[in-house]
Structures are given as C-alpha cells and as structure tokens.
Amino acid sequence: MxxxxxxIDNGITKGDPNFSGGKLYCRCADNKxxxxxxANVLHNHACGCSKCWKPRGALFSVVGVIPVDKLSVTANxxxxxxxxxxxxxxxxxxxxxxxxxxxxxxxxxxxxxLDFVHTELSSERGWQEPQFAAFVSSxxxxxxxxxxxxxxxxKFREVGLQTYDVLSPPLMDAIATYTAQKSGKPHL
Amino acid sequence: MxxxxxxIDNGITKGDPNFSGGKLYCRCADNKxxxxxxANVLHNHACGCSKCWKPRGALFSVVGVIPVDKLSVTANxxxxxxxxxxxxxxxxxxxxxxxxxxxxxxxxxxxxxLDFVHTELSSERGWQEPQFAAFVSSxxxxxxxxxxxxxxxxKFREVGLQTYDVLSPPLMDAIATYTAQKSGKPHL
Numbered sequence: 001m002x003x004x005x006x007x008i009d010n011g012i013t014k015g016d017p018n019f020s021g022g023k024l025y026c027r028c029a030d031n032k033x034x035x036x037x038x039a040n041v042l043h044n045h046a047c048g049c050s051k052c053w054k055p056r057g058a059l060f061s062v063v064g065v066i067p068v069d070k071l072s073v074t075a076n077x078x079x080x081x082x083x084x085x086x087x088x089x090x091x092x093x094x095x096x097x098x099x100x101x102x103x104x105x106x107x108x109x110x111x112x113x114l115d116f117v118h119t120e121l122s123s124e125r126g127w128q129e130p131q132f133a134a135f136v137s138s139x140x141x142x143x144x145x146x147x148x149x150x151x152x153x154x155k156f157r158e159v160g161l162q163t164y165d166v167l168s169p170p171l172m173d174a175i176a177t178y179t180a181q182k183s184g185k186p187h188l
Numbered sequence: 189m190x191x192x193x194x195x196i197d198n199g200i201t202k203g204d205p206n207f208s209g210g211k212l213y214c215r216c217a218d219n220k221x222x223x224x225x226x227a228n229v230l231h232n233h234a235c236g237c238s239k240c241w242k243p244r245g246a247l248f249s250v251v252g253v254i255p256v257d258k259l260s261v262t263a264n265x266x267x268x269x270x271x272x273x274x275x276x277x278x279x280x281x282x283x284x285x286x287x288x289x290x291x292x293x294x295x296x297x298x299x300x301x302l303d304f305v306h307t308e309l310s311s312e313r314g315w316q317e318p319q320f321a322a323f324v325s326s327x328x329x330x331x332x333x334x335x336x337x338x339x340x341x342x343k344f345r346e347v348g349l350q351t352y353d354v355l356s357p358p359l360m361d362a363i364a365t366y367t368a369q370k371s372g373k374p375h376l
Contacts, residue, residue, distance in 0.1 A: 137357065140364035143373040149361050165352070165360040169325065172353035173337050176328035185331040 001151055005046055005058045005130075007120060011159050012129045015040065019126030021070070024117060026079070026094035026101060033094050034075035035101045040126070041066050041119055043171065046133040046161065050142050051087065053100035053118060059139050059152070062130050063103075065114040071102055089116055110178035130161060137165040189339055193234055193246045193318075195308060200317045200347050203228065207314030209258070212289060212305060214267070214282035221282050222263035223289045228314070229254050229307055231359065234321040234349065238330050239275065241288035241306060247327050247340070250318050251291075253302040259290055277304055298366035318349060325353040 003009050019040045026033040041064030052061035073080065080101060083091040089103040103116035119127035133156045140146050153163045166172055191197050207228045214221040229252030240249035261268065268289060271279040277291040291304035307315035321344045328334050341351045354360055 137360035137364040140361060141367045141371070141373075143368065146361050146365045149357070153357065163357075165357060166354050169337070169341065169351075169353060172325035173328060173334050176325040177334045179329045180331065183329070185329075 001155060002148075003058050004133075004152065004155060005060045005062050006055060007062055008046060008060070008130060008156075008159055008161070012161070013125075015044075015128040016126035019124075019128075022122045022124035022127075023074070024101060024119070024121035025123075026076075026099045026121070027097040028079075028094060031076050031079065033073065033077070033079050033101050035117070035121075036072050036074045037066055037070055037117065037122075038072075039066055039070040041117060041128050042114075043168075044119065044128045044130050045168070046130050046156070048133070048135040048138040050138065051084075051089070051091065052103075052116075053091070053093070053098075055120070059144060060133065061118070062120060063116050063118055064128060065111065065116055068104065068113055068115050071115045071117070073101070091116075108182075110175045132168045133161050133163045134167045135165065136163045189343060190336075191246050192321075192340065192343060193248045193250050194243060195250055196234060196248070196318060196344075196347055196349070200349070201313075203232075203316040204314035207312075207316075210310045210312035210315075211262070212307070212309040213311075214264075214287045214289060214309070215285040216267075216282060219264050219267065221261065221265070221267050221289050223305070223309075224260050224262045225254055225258055225305065225310075226260075227254055227258040229305060229316050230302075231356075232307065232316045232318050233356070234318050234344070236321070236323040236326040238326065239272075239277070239279065240291075240304075241279070241281070241286075243308070247332060248321065249306070250308060251304050251306055252316060253299065253304055256292065256301055256303050259303045259305070261289070279304075296370075298363045320356045321349050321351045322355045323353065324351045 021037040021039050024035040044064030046060040047063050052063050054061040079094050080092045081095050091100045091103045093100045105112045156163045209225040209227050212223040232252030234248040235251050240251050242249040267282050268280045269283050279288045279291045281288045293300045344351045
C-alpha cells in the first residue's frame with residue numbers, strides 16, 4: 001500500500017476545537033517564509049487533484065481553508081511566487097523549496113474569501129484533522145494504477161474518512177447554490 | 189417531499205438478470221418513434237443533470253447505457269432530431285412530443301460506444317433497476333432549494349441508492365483511466 005499522506009497513513013489525530021491558530025513555514029533551511037494563521041482551519045481534507053502541493057511520496061495533499069483576513073505573511077514574503085496566475089486558486093509557493101504556503105482566489109468563485117493552506121507546515125498541534133477525501137479518482141490521471149483504487153478507498157474508510165470523486169456533498173451543494181444565485185434562479 | 193422520479197418514489201423494482209431487451213416508444217399518440225434494444229441496459233441510474241430528459245414533475249432523470257450495436261430505430265426515425273449537436277452526448281428527441289429516445293456519443297469520450305436510454309419509455313418489465321444517484325447537487329443549479337438536499341439524499345438512501353455529486357466511483361475511475369491513457373501515463 002503506497003502512502004496516502006503522512007497524516008493519514010497511521011490513523012488520524014483529532015484536532016483541538018479550541019485551537020486558535022499558529023504559524024506555517026516553508027521547508028528552506030534558513031530565511032523561511034512564515035505565514036501566521038490567527039484561527040484554526042475549516043474543511044480540512046485529503047485532495048487527490050494534481051495541483052495541490054503534497055509531500056514527496058504521498059498520493060494525496062491535505063488542505064484546509066481559512067478566511068483571508070485570518071492569514072498574513074509575516075516573514076520572507078519576497079520568496080513567494082504565484083505558480084499559475086490563471087488557475088482559480090493562485091498557489092503562492094516558496095521560490096526556493098517549492099512548498100505552497102497558501103492558495104488564494106482572486107476571481108469570482110464560490111469559495112472566494114477563503115485561503116487554502118497545509119497545516120503540516122506548522123509544528124503546532126491542534127489543527128483540525130482531515131474530515132474527508134476529495135477528488136480520489138483524480139490520482140489515476142496522475143499515473144496511479146486503477147487496480148489499486150479499492151485499496152485506496154478502503155484505507156480512507158479504515159481511518160474514518162468518506163471518499164468523494166469531487167468535494168463533499170455540503171461543499172458541492174454550496175457550489176451549486178452559488179451557481180444558481182449567479183444565474184438568478186427563482187428559489188434563491 | 190417532491191418526486192425524485194416515478195420509478196424511485198415508491199421504492200425500486202428489481203430488474204430481471206435474464207431480461208434480453210425490448211422496445212422504447214416516444215409519447216406521441218400515433219406514429220410513435222420506436223427504438224428496439226436487443227439487450228438489457230447497464231449502469232442504470234438517477235441523474236440530476238440539466239440535460240437528461242426527465243418526466244414532468246420529477247427532479248431526476250433515470251438513464252442507462254447500452255452498446256450502440258444493440259440499439260436500432262425501428263419506426264418513425266424521421267421524427268427524431270438532435271437537441272444539441274455540440275453536446276458530448278447527442279440527445280435524439282422526438283420533434284413532436286419532446287421525449288429523448290437515445291443519446292449518442294460521436295466524439296472521443298470515455299463512454300463512446302454506449303448509447304444513453306430511458307427504459308421508462310418501454311412497457312416491458314425486467315429492465316435493470318436504478319443502481320445509484322448521480323449529479324445530485326446539480327438539481328440546485330436548476331432551482332431546487334438547497335435546504336431540501338438532506339431530504340433528497342435521505343430518500344435515495346431509504347430506497348437503497350448511494351448518492352454522488354458526479355458519477356459512481358467505478359465510472360469516475362473509468363473516466364480517469366481514459367484520461368490517463370490519452371495522456372500516455374507510464375502505469376497504463
């Protein structure tokens with residue numbers, strides 16, 4: 001069984017509901033980029049998409065969101081660059097070590113106002129644990145053998161995570177609601 | 189609770205594994221378009237997308253697939269027209285009553301070779317029953333009140349159907365495998 005993610009492979013450690021934030025660091029030996037989060041993350045989840053940063057050897061990223069006003073770059077901001085400014089989520093990565101410090105949405109989008117972050121870049125404990133696994137089938141597009149998918153979904157279930165090939169139902173409903181509101185549907 | 193679909197609202201009737209096909213008819217009073225299927229359908233499912241034909245008052249379509257060589261138009265083919273020839277699935281509908289007789293894929297696509305059909309257009313019994321519910325959150329985009337989504341997903345579960353906001357995991361894996369093969373991934 002390949003690694004899903006270091007924070008999932010050996011079971012999940014529950015977060016602390018009273019945890020109030022902490023600092024993320026890139027993986028450079030010195031002059032680390034420092035990002036300060038003044039709240040816990042929400043909707044933390046494993047993600048199989050090809051664009052989210054993941055640690056070497058892991059099939060999945062683990063990524064959560066936080067309101068933009070709870071995030072600030074507090075050291076070495078000059079080392080950040082945007083990976084792809086045309087992507088819906090502009091991933092701000094360290095130019096030197098490549099780690100993504102935060103992803104920001106700048107265009108109209110149902111999740112605009114939320115930044116995407118990886119709490120494994122913090123040494124603090126208490127961050128919300130992964131709540132579900134998203135975009136699971138997408139790992140096949142990146143070269144994973146489809147024969148292994150039952151094992152992958154089975155392992156997620158074993159550690160208590162539901163698996164989805166898009167986002168979770170509440171998030172998919174939120175996206176659909178946003179789409180309906182933009183098109184002026186009568187119910188909304 | 190609004191109608192999900194007439195074949196689901198009061199529980200599901202199991203199909204006959206030995207059933208070998210039958211005829212579909214449009215809903216015109218006379219000169220009905222007749223489509224003959226020489227096999228049962230596969231992957232029959234409820235679908236919440238906006239493009240599949242659904243009976244009046246139903247929130248969901250019920251649609252299955254059949255290999256193209258098992259489908260033939262056997263009467264009044266001249267009444268068929270393609271709703272949108274630019275869509276991935278070209279839905280062939282009766283010009284008069286509007287019912288979709290079959291949907292065909294003509295461009296490269298993971299499901300090319302399969303036609304999409306609605307077995308409720310047949311008076312025969314034995315067709316495969318719905319296996320799951322797909323694109324559930326999409327009904328919101330068509331004006332369904334998001335507050336009702338728990339009831340909708342709950343009702344599907346009550347009749348024994350899993351709900352997904354895309355297709356089912358095996359079909360999503362098949363699509364991802366097709367995508368990986370097209371891009372020449374090493375594992376495949």
